[in-house]
Amino acid sequence: MDIRVQKTFEALFALEDVRQTLRDSVPDGIGLHEGDRFHEQMSRVKAIINDLEAGTGSPEVTRIAGNMEIRSREEEYINIQPIQAAGRLTPEARKALIAYGDGYSACDNCRKPFRLDKISKPPIADFHTELAAFLNMDTARVVPGARRGFQAVASSLVGPGDSVIVSGLAHYTEFLAVEEAGGIVKEVPVSAGNKITPDAVAEKIETVIIETGKLPKLVMIDHFDYQFANEHDVRGISKVAHQYDIPLLYNGAYTVGVMPVDGKKMGADFVVGSGHKSMASPAPSGVLATTDEWADVVFRTTQMTGDVTKRKFGIKEVEMLGCTLMGSTLMGMMASFPVVKERTLHWDEEVKKSNFFMERLLSIQGSRVMSEYPRKHTLSKVDTTGSFDVVAQSHKRRGFFLSDELSKRGIAGEFAGATRMWKLNTYGLSWEKMRYLADSFQEIAEKYELQIV
Amino acid sequence: MDIRVQKTFEALFALEDVRQTLRDSVPDGIGLHEGDRFHEQMSRVKAIINDLEAGTGSPEVTRIAGNMEIRSREEEYINIQPIQAAGRLTPEARKALIAYGDGYSACDNCRKPFRLDKISKPPIADFHTELAAFLNMDTARVVPGARRGFQAVASSLVGPGDSVIVSGLAHYTEFLAVEEAGGIVKEVPVSAGNKITPDAVAEKIETVIIETGKLPKLVMIDHFDYQFANEHDVRGISKVAHQYDIPLLYNGAYTVGVMPVDGKKMGADFVVGSGHKSMASPAPSGVLATTDEWADVVFRTTQMTGDVTKRKFGIKEVEMLGCTLMGSTLMGMMASFPVVKERTLHWDEEVKKSNFFMERLLSIQGSRVMSEYPRKHTLSKVDTTGSFDVVAQSHKRRGFFLSDELSKRGIAGEFAGATRMWKLNTYGLSWEKMRYLADSFQEIAEKYELQIV
Numbered sequence: 001m002d003i004r005v006q007k008t009f010e011a012l013f014a015l016e017d018v019r020q021t022l023r024d025s026v027p028d029g030i031g032l033h034e035g036d037r038f039h040e041q042m043s044r045v046k047a048i049i050n051d052l053e054a055g056t057g058s059p060e061v062t063r064i065a066g067n068m069e070i071r072s073r074e075e076e077y078i079n080i081q082p083i084q085a086a087g088r089l090t091p092e093a094r095k096a097l098i099a100y101g102d103g104y105s106a107c108d109n110c111r112k113p114f115r116l117d118k119i120s121k122p123p124i125a126d127f128h129t130e131l132a133a134f135l136n137m138d139t140a141r142v143v144p145g146a147r148r149g150f151q152a153v154a155s156s157l158v159g160p161g162d163s164v165i166v167s168g169l170a171h172y173t174e175f176l177a178v179e180e181a182g183g184i185v186k187e188v189p190v191s192a193g194n195k196i197t198p199d200a201v202a203e204k205i206e207t208v209i210i211e212t213g214k215l216p217k218l219v220m221i222d223h224f225d226y227q228f229a230n231e232h233d234v235r236g237i238s239k240v241a242h243q244y245d246i247p248l249l250y251n252g253a254y255t256v257g258v259m260p261v262d263g264k265k266m267g268a269d270f271v272v273g274s275g276h277k278s279m280a281s282p283a284p285s286g287v288l289a290t291t292d293e294w295a296d297v298v299f300r301t302t303q304m305t306g307d308v309t310k311r312k313f314g315i316k317e318v319e320m321l322g323c324t325l326m327g328s329t330l331m332g333m334m335a336s337f338p339v340v341k342e343r344t345l346h347w348d349e350e351v352k353k354s355n356f357f358m359e360r361l362l363s364i365q366g367s368r369v370m371s372e373y374p375r376k377h378t379l380s381k382v383d384t385t386g387s388f389d390v391v392a393q394s395h396k397r398r399g400f401f402l403s404d405e406l407s408k409r410g411i412a413g414e415f416a417g418a419t420r421m422w423k424l425n426t427y428g429l430s431w432e433k434m435r436y437l438a439d440s441f442q443e444i445a446e447k448y449e450l451q452i453v
Numbered sequence: 454m455d456i457r458v459q460k461t462f463e464a465l466f467a468l469e470d471v472r473q474t475l476r477d478s479v480p481d482g483i484g485l486h487e488g489d490r491f492h493e494q495m496s497r498v499k500a501i502i503n504d505l506e507a508g509t510g511s512p513e514v515t516r517i518a519g520n521m522e523i524r525s526r527e528e529e530y531i532n533i534q535p536i537q538a539a540g541r542l543t544p545e546a547r548k549a550l551i552a553y554g555d556g557y558s559a560c561d562n563c564r565k566p567f568r569l570d571k572i573s574k575p576p577i578a579d580f581h582t583e584l585a586a587f588l589n590m591d592t593a594r595v596v597p598g599a600r601r602g603f604q605a606v607a608s609s610l611v612g613p614g615d616s617v618i619v620s621g622l623a624h625y626t627e628f629l630a631v632e633e634a635g636g637i638v639k640e641v642p643v644s645a646g647n648k649i650t651p652d653a654v655a656e657k658i659e660t661v662i663i664e665t666g667k668l669p670k671l672v673m674i675d676h677f678d679y680q681f682a683n684e685h686d687v688r689g690i691s692k693v694a695h696q697y698d699i700p701l702l703y704n705g706a707y708t709v710g711v712m713p714v715d716g717k718k719m720g721a722d723f724v725v726g727s728g729h730k731s732m733a734s735p736a737p738s739g740v741l742a743t744t745d746e747w748a749d750v751v752f753r754t755t756q757m758t759g760d761v762t763k764r765k766f767g768i769k770e771v772e773m774l775g776c777t778l779m780g781s782t783l784m785g786m787m788a789s790f791p792v793v794k795e796r797t798l799h800w801d802e803e804v805k806k807s808n809f810f811m812e813r814l815l816s817i818q819g820s821r822v823m824s825e826y827p828r829k830h831t832l833s834k835v836d837t838t839g840s841f842d843v844v845a846q847s848h849k850r851r852g853f854f855l856s857d858e859l860s861k862r863g864i865a866g867e868f869a870g871a872t873r874m875w876k877l878n879t880y881g882l883s884w885e886k887m888r889y890l891a892d893s894f895q896e897i898a899e900k901y902e903l904q905i906v
Contacts (some may be wrong), residue, residue: 019544283558304631
């Protein structure tokens with residue numbers, strides 16, 4: 001590990017040890033014993049800080065809790081991993097994790113009616129209001145991942161044997177959410193160019209009606225799918241769904257938090273987003289937003305009464321199981337939110353960088369882009385069977401030669417060993433990094449005598 | 454805020470800013486622009502470190518992301534909040550949050566078959582094995598909170614209209630999990646001393662059979678309940694349940710992570726624990742463990758096939774919705790685990806401290822303990838209607854006088870304003886802190902001329 005990165009972690013960790021001394025002391029001040037410990041720890045902090053500034057010293061801490069390596073992927077590499085790019089934390093989110101790491105840290109000021117989204121200090125209630133507004137929906141809740149949003153909706157709307165329309169490119173978590181509710185997924189066939197069209201959705205709904213004699217209960221559509229990150233016409237699809245009076249779930253795992261999302265304009269009855277995928281938030285986090293029409297269904301409160309004690313827990317929401325993210329995960333999400341809101345306004349620039357990279361990659365002869373092109377997203381699927389895979393065929397490291405070359409240049413997140421079809425995500429990289437990235441691929445191509453056209 | 458605490462946070466935050474500079478730089482080293490920024494930031498770090506060591510300076514950072522206060526409850530106070538005590542993080546967990554905060558940070562080395570509990574680096578697979586062994590169960594999974602464990606079991610076992618036996622002291626999340634599955638809770642009446650007895654469970658099962666003509670599908674019992682933290686005879690109850698061939702869910706939200714739990718000895722078919730409540734872990738986290746007999750039911754893999762694409766996601770578990778805690782939450786849990794395992798061996802000492810405090814509180818005339826006594830747990834419900842509430846009656850701050858007095862002495866976590874029946878938890882406090890805590894209550898009593906007997 002780069003010594004400056006190493007020493008940054010050591011300094012942070014050493015300060016956590018200092019912090020523990022403060023925690024261990026009784027409130028009337030640092031006692032004599034803790035005082036010694038404090039000063040020893042401070043000496044250590046200062047020595048590390050000096051090394052950090054000078055770029056000197058050698059690693060002293062290499063494991064957390066004895067067996068976890070220090071993760072320095074984001075400090076040492078340009079990370080192009082398909083699902084990690086938009087989930088890396090902002091500095092403010094990292095600070096929130098430091099300050100709010102402890103278990104139920106969000107709950108210090110939980111007062112009647114005792115529900116997470118009603119807490120005003122820290123400003124969790126306001127955050128919920130802003131989150132709904134951000135998506136142009138009426139109500140929002142935080143959930144432990146987008147999948148838990150799918151689950152809440154499926155569990156509320158779908159009964160045993162009911163059909164749910166999903167995309168032929170749907171993520172597996174949509175399958176599971178429907179299966180968990182006892183329903184059956186019905187896939188919309190993918191049209192030319194790997195797109196899901198409103199017409200194909202209409203046709204599928206008709207087929208399901210004929211086959212089952214019943215209307216599907218829900219249409220779930222990914223605005224951008226996880227396989228190609230192609231854009232699908234959610235607005236057109238929602239019109240079709242609504243013609244049949246079927247509600248539409250907008251899967252924004254790859255949109256909410258990176259580009260502007262207007263739920264109502266999209267005709268969404270439900271908007272689901274992922275915190276750890278696209279909102280610069282810790283896992284597991286996500287958002288489920290809905291309209292006034294559906295809020296009472298998906299956020300219905302408990303109707304159960306204890307048969308003996310007559311207890312009721314009236315304000316608790318069944319699908320949320322009461323409270324969802326009671327500590328660091330939510331605090332991280334909230335701390336990133338101002339930056340996340342702002343960054344969605346600069347999506348065009350991210351798309352421009354994505355296309356800049358793609359042009360440069362495509363100039364390496366034999367390379368293809370499998371996603372729609374020009375790109376409308378920063379996640380892309382490429383096919384380098386005709387370029388890097390040709391090299392891999394005769395290289396003793398096979399496909400790993402590309403990983404080796406990328407790693408040497410400080411690039412990580414490609415699927416190790418893959419040189420045929422693979423995905424990458426350039427979200428959030430500066431122009432300087434984009435140029436470095438594109439240059440690196442071309443350098444590797446040149447090194448192995450691939451043609452640049 | 455105490456200036457040393459303040460400066461510790463400022464130093465940690467300033468180092469996160471340094472870290473961001475390292476992140477922003479291209480991999481070939483810190484460029485000129487970043488170099489300037491780096492040195493400016495390092496100067497700032499050093500100035501803060503000097504203030505921290507000397508205990509000088511004034512607060513420079515008071516908010517995260519502009520609107521979140523820095524949480525210093527654990528640094529500045531003895532925290533007796535009923536649900537927070539055993540969820541405060543270990544230093545190693547805090548370091549893990551620092552290193553693994555980013556979104557999908559656990560997934561760098563996710564390889565076939567692509568499931569969280571199979572990842573070997575960081576050692577997530579080993580952690581799952583150890584977690585099952587720790588509970589003496591066959592298989593374990595991490596879940597986003599104990600409630601999500603209840604949900605997975607209820608959803609697997611309980612159908613519409615089915616009955617589930619719960620305690621008359623059951624937590625509301627058990628109600629919700631059953632309701633979400635379409636089932637109905639049937640409460641076991643509380644016996645003398647606020648205990649749930651095997652006989653009462655047997656009687657309730659018989660009643661349900663008569664009333665519904667069907668066996669209950671599940672018995673969920675809290676080893677220690679959340680209201681009094683009284684111990685309930687889970688082992689005896691499991692024998693009763695098994696006589697009817699009904700599986701037993703052991704709710705260990707207040708036991709797993711603080712005391713030894715032997716699931717099989719308890720006769721548990723399912724053990725559920727809470728990370729943020731009792732395993733020194735960030736929220737939302739928890740564990741669901743089961744036996745070989747039930748693993749295929751509750752951890753069943755998806756059977757769904759895409760009707761058009763024929764896609765299958767065979768290894769993904771329906772109730773887990775695939776992967777659960779893909780980043781910091783799990784990493785924090787894992788980092789605390791060695792300490793958590795060790796600390797359960799010292800539960801007797803924790804109980805001793807709990808009783809030490811209770812004796813001192815009870816010596817304030819008019820105070821009562823509502824939980825079973827002597828205490829077998831660190832969470833207790835007390836009744837100070839005859840002591841502190843008498844003061845509150847004529848105090849201009851009413852019940853808040855007690856909060857004020859406690860706060861002045863660096864004690865937090867009592868329910869603000871409550872002077873009649875309230876709960877506290879002394880888990881994890883050193884003997885020094887315990888004495889300080891007990892002395893503080895007695896000092897307050899003396900100040901207001903309550904009798905010490």
